[in-house]
Amino acid sequence: MTDLALAGHGGAFPMSAEARALILEYLERARTAMGASPAGDETVRDVEAAIGDQLRRILDDGGQIDRDVTTRVLEQFGPVSSDEEAAPAARAPFLCRIVEGKQISGLCLGLATRADVRVDWLRSIAVILGLFSGGLLVVAYLVALLFAPRMRTTGEYRRAIEADRRREQR
């Protein structure tokens, strides 16, 4: 016998080693399916807590959490699958900061991705305009930082823009 702590639930759940392995494997698959994003993490946490609810009920009824019981519970849950392909969720913000590959804040990278131009050109132009506009662009840049949401990669931003475009066509 061993035990396992599940998201949201206070105490750990006593269970057999096989059951523990099954649950961890299931959650790992769910994590892969949902992809690495805050929303994905939250969904997996919700699923984890819901599994905990089921296990708690079984324990309260005097049951044991062994391999068979766990298999049954997980089968009932069914595989976790992202439905992002059917309808990608996040709308692409007009401005955003892209973390991966950023120089200062990732704002230029976001703009370049949206406009589909080379980011080094856009950065150069931004610097030149910043100098010649007497700091006006620098102020605008700082203001934009307050509002622009963060995105992880250019790919993610591009997919969101693409999804928006498809939605408009519909």
Place this chain on the structure above:
Amino acid sequence: MDAGGPEAKPSLLVLGTGLQYGTDMEAKLAALRRGMLEPAVLAVVEHEQRYAAEIAETLRASGFPVQDGTLHPLISRLRREGLVTHEWRESPTGPPRKYLAISDLGRRELEAFRTYIHTLATTLDSIGRRP
């Protein structure tokens, strides 16, 4: 303009739970239901706040089998799209639960879904008939 069709038609939701259809047919009906899961979830929280397990239970009870593995990602998306809102409430047994309620945006979407599904059903009855 009256087509003279029957007034009460069995709703799609009633179909496809038992084994009254063959396995092939059941798979096709399941595909049809998948597309209706989103309006179905919205409808479940339309008048009452419910948490995920309750939503699954209600759907199953109305002949709309759904698995938690499908439901949770869907709910998460509905939340991000602003179609439902949530509020944490203590539960008598386990950890606090996320109770979901439909938002105004969700209500409008549900209305659009309902209208469209009715249109589809009527079309299916009348399509291909000679005038």
